[in-house]
Amino acid sequence: MSDTGPGPAPGPHGVPAAHAAFTSLLEDNAEDLYENAPCGYLSTLLDGQIAKINGTLLSWLGYTRDELVGHRYFADLLTAGGRLYHETHFAPLLNMQGEIGGVALELRAADGTRLPVLVNSVVKTTATGQPLLIRTTIFDARDRRAYERELLRARQEADHDRERLQRLVTTLQRSLLPPALPEVPGLDAAAHYHIASADEVGGDFYDLFALGGERWGLFLGDVCGKGASAAAATSLIRYTLRAAAVYDADPAAVLGTLNTVMHEQYERDGRNFCTAVFGFLSPAGGGFTVTLAAGGHPAPLLIRADGTAGYLAMPTGPLIGVWDDVTFAATTVTLNPGDTLLLYTDGITEARTGAPHARYGEEALRDLAASLAPASAASAVAAVIALLDRLGAGVEDDTAVLALGVPPQAGTP
Amino acid sequence: MGSMGSGGAVERNNVVLRGRADGPVVMLAHGFGCDQNLWRLVAPGLERDFRVVLFDHVGAGHSDLSAWDPQRYATLDGYADDILRICAELDLRQVVLVGHSVSAMIGVLAVTREPERFAGLVLLCPSPRYVDDAGYRGGFSQADIDELLDSLDSNYLGWSAAMAPVIMGNPERPELGEELANSFCRTDPLIARAFARTTFLSDNRSDLPHVTVPTLVLQCSRDAIAPPEVGEFVRAQIPGSRLVTLAATGHCPQLSAPDATLAAIASFAAVSAR
Numbered sequence: 001m002s003d004t005g006p007g008p009a010p011g012p013h014g015v016p017a018a019h020a021a022f023t024s025l026l027e028d029n030a031e032d033l034y035e036n037a038p039c040g041y042l043s044t045l046l047d048g049q050i051a052k053i054n055g056t057l058l059s060w061l062g063y064t065r066d067e068l069v070g071h072r073y074f075a076d077l078l079t080a081g082g083r084l085y086h087e088t089h090f091a092p093l094l095n096m097q098g099e100i101g102g103v104a105l106e107l108r109a110a111d112g113t114r115l116p117v118l119v120n121s122v123v124k125t126t127a128t129g130q131p132l133l134i135r136t137t138i139f140d141a142r143d144r145r146a147y148e149r150e151l152l153r154a155r156q157e158a159d160h161d162r163e164r165l166q167r168l169v170t171t172l173q174r175s176l177l178p179p180a181l182p183e184v185p186g187l188d189a190a191a192h193y194h195i196a197s198a199d200e201v202g203g204d205f206y207d208l209f210a211l212g213g214e215r216w217g218l219f220l221g222d223v224c225g226k227g228a229s230a231a232a233a234t235s236l237i238r239y240t241l242r243a244a245a246v247y248d249a250d251p252a253a254v255l256g257t258l259n260t261v262m263h264e265q266y267e268r269d270g271r272n273f274c275t276a277v278f279g280f281l282s283p284a285g286g287g288f289t290v291t292l293a294a295g296g297h298p299a300p301l302l303i304r305a306d307g308t309a310g311y312l313a314m315p316t317g318p319l320i321g322v323w324d325d326v327t328f329a330a331t332t333v334t335l336n337p338g339d340t341l342l343l344y345t346d347g348i349t350e351a352r353t354g355a356p357h358a359r360y361g362e363e364a365l366r367d368l369a370a371s372l373a374p375a376s377a378a379s380a381v382a383a384v385i386a387l388l389d390r391l392g393a394g395v396e397d398d399t400a401v402l403a404l405g406v407p408p409q410a411g412t413p
Numbered sequence: 414m415g416s417m418g419s420g421g422a423v424e425r426n427n428v429v430l431r432g433r434a435d436g437p438v439v440m441l442a443h444g445f446g447c448d449q450n451l452w453r454l455v456a457p458g459l460e461r462d463f464r465v466v467l468f469d470h471v472g473a474g475h476s477d478l479s480a481w482d483p484q485r486y487a488t489l490d491g492y493a494d495d496i497l498r499i500c501a502e503l504d505l506r507q508v509v510l511v512g513h514s515v516s517a518m519i520g521v522l523a524v525t526r527e528p529e530r531f532a533g534l535v536l537l538c539p540s541p542r543y544v545d546d547a548g549y550r551g552g553f554s555q556a557d558i559d560e561l562l563d564s565l566d567s568n569y570l571g572w573s574a575a576m577a578p579v580i581m582g583n584p585e586r587p588e589l590g591e592e593l594a595n596s597f598c599r600t601d602p603l604i605a606r607a608f609a610r611t612t613f614l615s616d617n618r619s620d621l622p623h624v625t626v627p628t629l630v631l632q633c634s635r636d637a638i639a640p641p642e643v644g645e646f647v648r649a650q651i652p653g654s655r656l657v658t659l660a661a662t663g664h665c666p667q668l669s670a671p672d673a674t675l676a677a678i679a680s681f682a683a684v685s686a687r
Binding site (some may be wrong): 046047048073075079080081082083084085086087088089091092093095096097104105106152 | 557
């Protein structure tokens with residue numbers, strides 16, 4: 001392009017470019033603009049009868065003007081499903097609002113092929129507001145609809161995957177807990193597991209199992225973390241404790257074995273330590289003797305036959321798996337008729353109560369136990385379930401409870 | 414009986430009472446797709462002489478969406494039960510029930526269960542079965558219904574985006590007020606899909622002969638959803654019923670031909686409720 005100084009650049013025939021643009025605008029007359037617009041134009045009577053249609057839409061549909069104008073209705077151009085949608089949503093909305101936009105429909109061409117479109121309609125009215133006719137513009141939406149279908153499919157798949165994950169989590173969680181507590185003659189046992197998240201396996205665990213010779217083992221605890229690694233650790237803990245219980249009669253030694261096994265793993269990956277209470281149970285007199293040891297775990301609650309309740313006086317003990325040289329201490333407690341021992345994980349005491357920074361706390365749990373006392377194992381667990389319900393979303397972590405109660409003797413209140 | 418949420422039927426179904434407090438009761442039940450706004454051109458004309466009861470089906474309009482239960486609303490009986498609960502809660506008697514589209518069959522179920530509560534039944538554009546069957550033409554095939562479900566899904570994206578509270582300011586059409594665009598016919602896509610399924614896959618042909626209250630069948634001369642022979646079928650199956658064909662196009666004559674629809678309902682209700 002030669003340098004002609006300031007002013008409009010010349011067009012191909014020496015005419016200034018702005019002038020050329022103006023000339024071509026004159027060529028683009030309204031009639032041509034309507035007929036060959038890059039979208040479909042359709043005018044219908046209020047009942048949907050086709051009154052006017054542009055060339056673009058006719059070419060999309062493969063009809064002649066005479067086949068449609070005065071003979072067919074807008075709904076006739078739609079697929080059967082689209083017609084239902086038109087009658088139940090589109091037409092009533094257009095009537096009530098005077099306009100409607102961005103509705104996805106499919107047109108059916110003369111040869112039966114389908115054309116995905118986006119449709120906008122307005123009702124043209126007289127100066128006094130009387131509806132006269134409906135003007136509709138139709139946009140080819142093949143690419144867009146293909147993309148939207150992908151989005152829809154992805155969403156449906158995501159929903160499906162989530163459902164599958166939740167099923168898997170529930171199944172896995174169930175496999176880590178005893179399917180039912182064993183029958184212990186002279187003792188009532190009850191347990192509950194509260195799952196805080198349907199998407200992730202929690203790390204709480206409990207068990208009660210027979211050892212033969214009128215002895216039973218029991219444990220309850222909490223693995224640090226959630227998800228697959230917590231599930232794997234829980235599995236390791238269960239089998240280690242069950243095996244150790246066969247060879248050792250001292251709960252402190254059983255926890256020592258668990259610590260050795262857990263620490264080996266912890267050394268490798270620095271994950272998955274746990275807290276736990278482990279105990280042995282055997283009948284004595286009219287009740288049971290329980291020897292317990294704890295590792296980093298809050299002491300169980302004793303709900304007594306005399307109507308009082310309190311935490312067992314026993315050392316919390318070190319976390320399990322973090323250090324290699326630790327010792328645990330055993331405590332012995334007698335469960336008399338009417339007494340119930342409640343083991344729990346801190347999901348309940350750490351639950352938010354609604355007030356800022358407020359947690360439910362150990363004191364509140366003890367007060368609740370005292371208000372229940374005396375209580376059977378089943379009613380103590382039922383009270384905890386009711387409490388979890390009341391705290392609702394405030395319970396942010398999984399919670400496990402295990403209650404062991406000696407039924408009151410006949411004749412005692 | 415399952416729990417039905419905190420409020421009663423009146424709150425759950427967003428019941429609106431209008432018109433003459435001591436007038437005979439006309440209850441207007443909307444169909445699949447929109448909400449009680451569909452009666453906006455007909456209800457005012459009824460208010461002079463009648464007690465007009467409007468409501469939204471659970472899942473539609475301003476009903477309590479939390480009360481929607483896939484099991485309860487998997488059949489039309491759940492919806493019919495809601496109508497009976499509204500009637501019981503408001504102690505409505507001698508009710509003339511007007512059911513549009515799918516609500517026509519919901520109305521059939523309601524009056525069959527408690528005939529003593531109703532003075533009359535108006536079936537506006539009814540269809541006891543939408544899918545063709547041996548010796549019966551409902552107008553649609555199973556594939557057509559699947560296509561509708563597909564249409565609902567296709568408009569799902571638009572719906573979710575439009576959920577943002579865009580307030581319409583339209584000085585030329587003040588009646589729109591602060592109503593959201595398309596809100597009359599918008600609901601949770603999952604609910605819409607379930608309602609579509611319940612509506613278009615139901616078969617109530619065998620319920621028709623059990624209707625014992627005076628019944629008026631109102632159909633349009635050209636209805637893409639309920640063909641004329643379906644209206645005639647309904648009339649033939651309900652003992653003593655009358656069929657009137659309105660000179661109206663489409664499936665919503667209360668919008669496309671409100672005066673004729675109003676006149677037909679009002680004259681029937683005036684006679685029935687006497």
